[in-house]
Amino acid sequence: MVDEKILTIKNLKKNFKKHRVLRGIDFELSKGERVVVLGPSGSGKSTFLRCINRLEEPSAGEIYFHDNLITDKNIRAMREKIGMVFQHFNLISNLTVMENLTLAPVKLKLMSQEEAEKKARDLLRHIGLLEKADAFPASLSGGQKQRVAIIRAMMMEPEILLFDEPTSALDPESIGDVLALIRELADKGMTIIIVTHEMGFAKEIASKIIFIDEGKIIEEGTPKDFFNHPKTPRVQEFLEKVL
Amino acid sequence: MEDFFQKIIELFTTPEYIDSLLHGFLLTLEISFFAIIIGFLLGTLIALIETAKKSKWLVIPKFICRVYTTIIRGTPMALQLFIMFFIIFAIRDFPELITAVLAFGLNSAAYTSEIIRGGILSVDKGQTEAGLALGLSRQTIFWKIVAPQAIKNIIPALGNEIITVIKETAIVSMVGMYDLNMAAKDIGSGQNMASYIVPMFTAALFYLATVYLITFFVRGVEKKLRKSDITG
Numbered sequence: 163m164v165d166e167k168i169l170t171i172k173n174l175k176k177n178f179k180k181h182r183v184l185r186g187i188d189f190e191l192s193k194g195e196r197v198v199v200l201g202p203s204g205s206g207k208s209t210f211l212r213c214i215n216r217l218e219e220p221s222a223g224e225i226y227f228h229d230n231l232i233t234d235k236n237i238r239a240m241r242e243k244i245g246m247v248f249q250h251f252n253l254i255s256n257l258t259v260m261e262n263l264t265l266a267p268v269k270l271k272l273m274s275q276e277e278a279e280k281k282a283r284d285l286l287r288h289i290g291l292l293e294k295a296d297a298f299p300a301s302l303s304g305g306q307k308q309r310v311a312i313i314r315a316m317m318m319e320p321e322i323l324l325f326d327e328p329t330s331a332l333d334p335e336s337i338g339d340v341l342a343l344i345r346e347l348a349d350k351g352m353t354i355i356i357v358t359h360e361m362g363f364a365k366e367i368a369s370k371i372i373f374i375d376e377g378k379i380i381e382e383g384t385p386k387d388f389f390n391h392p393k394t395p396r397v398q399e400f401l402e403k404v405l
Numbered sequence: 406m407e408d409f410f411q412k413i414i415e416l417f418t419t420p421e422y423i424d425s426l427l428h429g430f431l432l433t434l435e436i437s438f439f440a441i442i443i444g445f446l447l448g449t450l451i452a453l454i455e456t457a458k459k460s461k462w463l464v465i466p467k468f469i470c471r472v473y474t475t476i477i478r479g480t481p482m483a484l485q486l487f488i489m490f491f492i493i494f495a496i497r498d499f500p501e502l503i504t505a506v507l508a509f510g511l512n513s514a515a516y517t518s519e520i521i522r523g524g525i526l527s528v529d530k531g532q533t534e535a536g537l538a539l540g541l542s543r544q545t546i547f548w549k550i551v552a553p554q555a556i557k558n559i560i561p562a563l564g565n566e567i568i569t570v571i572k573e574t575a576i577v578s579m580v581g582m583y584d585l586n587m588a589a590k591d592i593g594s595g596q597n598m599a600s601y602i603v604p605m606f607t608a609a610l611f612y613l614a615t616v617y618l619i620t621f622f623v624r625g626v627e628k629k630l631r632k633s634d635i636t637g
Contacts, residue, residue: 215538217537217538238540238541238542239540240540241537241540242539242540246538248531248535248538250531252529252531252532252535254532254536254550255529255532255633256550256554256557256633257549257550257633265539265541265549266536266539266540266541269541270539270540270541298633300633311535315538315539318539318540
């Protein structure tokens with residue numbers, strides 16, 4: 163595979179008031195990579211993800227999508243290509259499942275209403291939730307909501323999918339369904355960055371693991387190296403606690 | 406007791422009294438209706454400015470809105486009414502109705518803006534973020550996502566505000582306007598029935614019926630809007 167860079171992040175910093183959450187992150191993402199972001203809570207993992215599609219305004223640094231510097235002016239066009247799945251699903255509660263899926267692609271003129279509905283039905287059928295097309299999100303279980311949220315992101319045919327702790331708000335039973343869907347996307351070659359606490363899943367799915375602590379990437383490597391031969395004491399300590 | 410029934414019959418069989426009551430009631434409704442419309446439109450505008458994303462263009466408008474709502478909510482309605490009548494619109498032959506409508510409308514706008522602002526802010530931030538992450542514009546997010554959800558939270562408080570305005574208009578009798586409250590006082594005075602009890606209770610029933618009707622209507626709207634909350 164040609165090493166096509168999709169994301170290049172240079173010296174990304176983010177402060178909340180005086181609190182320095184990200185202290186200079188350098189990161190590159192190539193097509194087809196599956197990066198799992200690990201780290202203790204409060205280390206800046208989610209902030210890192212949210213800076214990529216500018217749900218948080220970076221305080222300093224540059225983010226390039228392919229060769230284009232992401233700015234406030236072009237961010238909307240970038241977001242169409244950078245999908246995001248949230249910890250709390252964030253399905254639009256006043257819209258039905260079908261409307262959740264079709265709103266953005268139709269509004270942004272990527273598809274006609276008919277095309278969007280057809281695609282939505284195909285995806286819903288695929289995840290076994292076709293009969294929920296006209297239901298409101300409130301009537302879905304957590305796992306169902308998250309799977310709909312994932313296919314909502316897929317409707318846009320993104321080049322990258324960002325997952326911000328996609329299973330942290332789920333009951334153990336639904337976690338498996340959601341992970342299976344993410345795994346399937348990964349197998350199809352989707353480029354993924356995922357923040358998760360599911361170590362087993364991280365080990366299995368990641369092509370690369372990065373470990374963030376106190377706003378910096380302190381270690382990165384293949385899952386094998388990372389889990390079997392952690393280099394830094396901080397990661398060794400972390401792994402001892404979680405494994 | 407017999408006297409009481411006598412008075413009821415007297416009130417409802419004297420055309421001048423009925424006429425006065427209805428005239429008063431009509432004025433109360435007119436002031437309330439237009440004041441509520443102005444309050445809603447101006448209140449919405451203020452709420453939109455106050456909840457808009459920070460930008461240098463909005464610094465001054467945001468400041469003006471803050472000052473406006475602070476002053477209006479911090480001073481008595483009756484005093485605001487006096488200021489409108491005896492200072493700002495102390496112009497000979499200027500229509501009283503317009504002065505009163507403006508006084509109540511401008512007052513209601515401050516409260517309505519707070520209600521709408523609260524409603525908008527009560528919508529989960531994740532809903533906006535979902536829209537942003539999909540590449541939707543702020544306008545689309547507002548009209549398709551935030552506003553419909555905010556309305557659900559706004560309607561009950563807005564109903565309350567409508568009721569408040571209707572009842573508060575009773576103070577226009579203090580500047581000599583002939584509203585429902587004034588009509589009750591006039592009919593009960595010495596030159597007329599020489600007894601306040603029946604006209605005043607009648608006026609009370611008029612207010613009560615109006616408020617009841619509005620409450621009923623608002624409940625209906627609430628119920629309709631809540632259909633997306635149904636689980637299971």
